[in-house]
Structures are given as structure tokens and as C-alpha cells.
Amino acid sequence: MKRIAIIGGGTAGVAAAYELASSRRHHGGEIKVTLFEASSRLGGIVETIREGGFVIEGGPDGWVTEKPWARELAVELGLEDELLPSSDEGRRTYVLVDGVLKPVPDGMRMMVPTDLAALDATTLFSDTARAAFHDEVNRAEELKAAAPDHDESVAAFVERHFGNEVLVKIGAPLLSGVLGGDVSKLSVRAVMAPFVAMEREHGSLIEALRAKVGSGKKSSIFTSLRSGLGTLIDRMVAAIPPTWVRLGTKVTALERDKSGWQISFSVSHGPTETEHFDTVLLATPVHVASELLTPLDAEIKPLMPEEASSAVVVGFGFEDGKQITLPPGFGFLVPPGSAENTLLMACTFMHQKYAGRIPKGGCLLRAFFGGHAAERLMRCGNDEIAAVARLELARILGPLPEPRVTVVRRLPLSLPQYAVGHLERMAELERRIDTIGNLVLLGNGYRGVGLPDLIRDSRNAARALTTQTVQ
Numbered sequence: 016m017k018r019i020a021i022i023g024g025g026t027a028g029v030a031a032a033y034e035l036a037s038s039r040r041h042h043g044g045e046i047k048v049t050l051f052e053a054s055s056r057l058g059g060i061v062e063t064i065r066e067g068g069f070v071i072e073g074g075p076d077g078w079v080t081e082k083p084w085a086r087e088l089a090v091e092l093g094l095e096d097e098l099l100p101s102s103d104e105g106r107r108t109y110v111l112v113d114g115v116l117k118p119v120p121d122g123m124r125m126m127v128p129t130d131l132a133a134l135d136a137t138t139l140f141s142d143t144a145r146a147a148f149h150d151e152v153n154r155a156e157e158l159k160a161a162a163p164d165h166d167e168s169v170a171a172f173v174e175r176h177f178g179n180e181v182l183v184k185i186g187a188p189l190l191s192g193v194l195g196g197d198v199s200k201l202s203v204r205a206v207m208a209p210f211v212a213m214e215r216e217h218g219s220l221i222e223a224l225r226a227k228v229g230s231g232k233k234s235s236i237f238t239s240l241r242s243g244l245g246t247l248i249d250r251m252v253a254a255i256p257p258t259w260v261r262l263g264t265k266v267t268a269l270e271r272d273k274s275g276w277q278i279s280f281s282v283s284h285g286p287t288e289t290e291h292f293d294t295v296l297l298a299t300p301v302h303v304a305s306e307l308l309t310p311l312d313a314e315i316k317p318l319m320p321e322e323a324s325s326a327v328v329v330g331f332g333f334e335d336g337k338q339i340t341l342p343p344g345f346g347f348l349v350p351p352g353s354a355e356n357t358l359l360m361a362c363t364f365m366h367q368k369y370a371g372r373i374p375k376g377g378c379l380l381r382a383f384f385g386g387h388a389a390e391r392l393m394r395c396g397n398d399e400i401a402a403v404a405r406l407e408l409a410r411i412l413g414p415l416p417e418p419r420v421t422v423v424r425r426l427p428l429s430l431p432q433y434a435v436g437h438l439e440r441m442a443e444l445e446r447r448i449d450t451i452g453n454l455v456l457l458g459n460g461y462r463g464v465g466l467p468d469l470i471r472d473s474r475n476a477a478r479a480l481t482t483q484t485v486q
């Protein structure tokens with residue numbers, strides 16, 4: 016009987032446990048699994064709060080449709096009818112510039128336009144930035160020749176193509192919201208790999224994207240679930256034997272011996288206990304994984320993402336949406352360090368991004384704070400955080416009525432930063448982990464932060480284990 020420990024019950028850990036449970040049913044492998052989760056619930060960052068007819072996400076609100084692995088899992092779990100495409104007919108994002116919400120032109124893929132006419136009609140960019148976009152197409156050969164054969168920062172990459180204004184107004188707010196990062200540190204090869212490949216092939220990103228967009232079929236850019244992403248976790252959990260799950264159980268140390276692993280843990284801050292396992296799937300946030308592994312190999316820590324950004328999310332459900340004037344679209348971004356002097360990083364108009372998130376006539380806003388602002392806010396009580404969020408939103412959107420529902424979530428060190436050289440460090444990390452043996456690193460610190468990436472990785476790792484077990 017092979018004993019497998021999964022440490023951390025976020026999406027990554029739960030998906031691994033789910034896959035082990037299903038593979039065991041299909042292949043009959045002899046395994047005993049324990050899923051250690053420090054908190055009192057499974058799902059980690061993923062959490063859906065349903066109250067007063069509002070469906071409010073405490074963490075992620077959907078996944079990128081282009082990546083198939085979350086959808087495949089949802090269908091397998093019988094959630095096909097629950098799949099909810101984002102309302103792309105009204106898709107529009109704004110950037111806060113000089114106190115005004117300016118729309119991102121139609122046809123932008125991150126910071127790359129596919130429609131230069133739409134770009135010319137925008138007030139978001141200055142004449143200089145618009146000219147830089149047009150010129151990028153003419154510089155295709157030069158850009159192709161200048162493509163470096165090593166990793167570089169997102170900032171260097173974007174500036175080479177479009178200049179600093181585009182980086183500041185779109186590149187930085189888009190990427191720091193999703194990846195918690197400082198664009199001058201983020202690795203372009205790790206977080207924008209398709210764009211790096213386009214540069215190598217076409218030089219001009221605009222040309223490359225136009226060719227691609229023209230030939231592809233259109234689908235909604237994001238997908239969620241009608242009852243919220245928490246349902247994905249709940250359905251997986253329902254398929255995991257309850258005896259596998261240990262909530263409120265924090266792993267405090269890992270030791271390797273000849274026959275496997277000694278795992279030390281404590282239940283509800285009680286005395287330390289120890290159990291033996293053959294294999295460990297380590298699915299905690301990076302800073303915890305790094306602490307647990309350092310006594311085994313001190314060279315591991317410098318290979319892992321060194322920094323992670325924190326987030327604070329505040330959802331407001333308003334019963335009478337007519338009292339709030341919103342522009343059409345999904346929400347707005349605030350460029351980091353902008354002159355607006357707001358702590359906000361972004362706000363999503365949730366009921367305009369996805370259908371069915373509100374009771375009739377309602378309005379659901381979600382404020383997002385990141386980086387230093389999130390770390391400062393995190394120390395305040397919920398009421399104070401909510402008051403700051405409401406005030407900051409009102410400064411931009413106009414007066415807001417009393418919300419019917421308020422949800423505050425603190426997500427410390429939840430967005431690991433993939434810094435320049437990330438892919439090389441991951442290759443070396445993988446090598447060292449293999450040397451230790453019977454250990455797999457899962458979660459958002461290594462091969463992608465999005466839910467589809469985590470699900471793909473965790474399921475693959477679990478399948479590989481059960482295949483070994485039945486052979």
C-alpha cells in the first residue's frame with residue numbers, strides 16, 4: 016500500500032486528491048492518501064460567498080477560456096450546465112487616468128492592439144503612444160533581429176515594442192493585478208511566453224496577433240460557473256473519501272528517511288504528531304513550501320519565487336443598482352503609482368462581467384487592493400477595510416448607497432512573482448526535487464498561477480503516481 020501525503024488543500028491540493036480518488040476507482044491501485052489542510056476549509060484562495068441573492072467570489076472569479084483544463088474538469092464533474100461564459104458582448108475595461116475612466120480600445124490583447132483604427136479613436140493614449148503602436152508594425156524586421164536570446168523583464172519587452180506610456184497605462188496595471196508583480200522584475204518568458212514566441216517569429220506583435228486573431232474562432236475570454244467557482248471545489252471534495260481529509264492540521268516539518276517521509280503536524284495548535292508516508296505532494300503557498308524544504312536542501316529556497324504579493328478583495332452587493340452609475344464593461348484598472356493617489360488596484364463590475372451574480376436590479380462591485388496597499392489594509396479590521404474600499408470606489412464612481420452585503424477577504428502572499436530567470440530556476444528546482452525523490456511541488460509558484468494550469472499540473476502528477484502504483 017502506497018501512502019501519499021498532500022500538503023495544502025487549495026485548488027492544487029484538492030485537484031490532486033480528486034485525481035488520486037478517481038484514478039484509484041478506475042485502475043484499482045492500492046493507495047492511502049492524507050490531505051493536510053491548515054485551515055478549517057478546503058479551496059484555499061477559491062471561495063464563493065452566496066448571500067441575499069448575490070454570488071460573490073472571494074478570490075478568482077473565473078478562468079481563461081483558452082486554457083482547457085478547468086473546463087474539462089468541470090464537465091467531468093457534471094458541471095457542464097453550470098459553465099458561464101463572460102458577457103463579452105459588453106466587454107470593456109477602463110484605465111483610471113487623471114481621475115477619468117478611459118476605455119481600453121477594442122481589440123486589445125493585453126497591451127497589443129489588433130485594430131489600429133479603434134486605437135486611433137481612443138483617448139487613453141497620447142499621440143506619441145499611438146504613433147509608437149503604428150510604428151511597431153513597420154519595425155518588424157528590426158524587432159525580430161533585436162529579440163534577445165535570454166530572459167528579460169516584462170517592462171523591457173513592452174518598452175522595446177511600444178514605449179513607456181503603454182507599459183505604464185496598460186502593461187503594468189494588467190500584469191500587477193493578475194501576477195502581483197512589478198513589471199520591471201517579472202519574467203517575460205514565464206508570464207508572456209506566447210508574445211515572446213510571436214516576437215521571434217514575426218518581430219511585430221501587432222502583425223503576429225492580427226494573423227492569429229483573423230484565423231481563430233471567437234469565444235468568451237473568461238469562463239466561470241453559475242453558482243460560483245466554489246462549486247468546482249465542492250464537487251471535487253464530494254468525490255474524495257472523507258477519511259482522506261484532515262482539516263485544521265498544519266504540517267510543521269518534513270524529514271526524509273530511507274523508506275520515505277516523516278511528516279510532523281499539529282491539529283488545532285495541539286502537540287506535534289508524526290506520520291510516515293512514501294510520497295509527498297507539496298501544495299502549500301511558496302513561502303511555506305520553501306520553509307518546509309530548506310532543512311532538506313538549502314539550495315532550494317533561492318530557486319523558488321522570492322517575493323509574493325498580497326491581496327485584499329472587498330465585494331459589495333447593492334440592492335438598488337439604479338442608484339449607481341457605471342459605464343458599460345467589466346471594470347477598471349489603476350496604474351501602479353498613478354497620480355490619483357488611490358490605494359485601489361482594480362475594480363470589477365461583477366454583474367456586468369458575468370450573468371446571474373445579483374438579485375434583480377442589483378449591482379455587485381469588487382474592489383481589489385494589491386502590493387503595499389494590501390499589506391497595510393490587511394492589518395485593519397473588516398469594517399475599516401470595507402469603509403476604505405467604499406470611499407475609494409465612491410471617489411471614482413460617484414456616491415454609493417449602503418451595500419446589502421459586504422465581503423472582505425485577506426489573501427496574504429497569494430500572488431508569487433515569477434521574476435526574470437524563472438524558467439531556468441524552475442528547471443534547476445525540478446532537478447533538485449528529483450534528487451530528493453518521491454516529492455512533487457504543486458500550486459501557483461512554479462508553472463503558472465491560473466486555475467487551469469494548477470488543475471492540469473495536479474492531475475498529471477496524481478495520474479503519474481497511480482500509474483506507478485498499479486504497474
Ligand SMILES: Cc1cc2nc3c(=O)[nH]c(=O)nc-3n(C[C@H](O)[C@H](O)[C@H](O)COP(=O)(O)OP(=O)(O)OC[C@H]3O[C@@H](n4cnc5c(N)ncnc54)[C@H](O)[C@@H]3O)c2cc1C
Pocket residue numbers: 022023024025026027028051052053054057058059060061073074075076077078079264265266267298299300303326328426429430457458459460464465466467469
Ligand atoms: C485576488 C486573486 C484573484 C485571482 N483571480 C484569478 C482568476 O480570476 N482566475 C485564475 O485562474 N486565477 C486567479 N488567481 C490565481 C489563483 O486563484 C491561485 O493561483 C490559486 O487559487 C492558488 O491555488 P493553490 O492551491 O496553489 O494555493 P492556495 O489556494 O493558497 O492553497 C494553499 C493551501 O495550503 C494551506 N496551507 C498553508 N500552509 C499549510 C501547512 N503548513 N500545512 C497544511 N496546509 C497549509 C492553506 O491554508 C491553503 O488552503 C487569483 C489569485 C488571487 C490572489
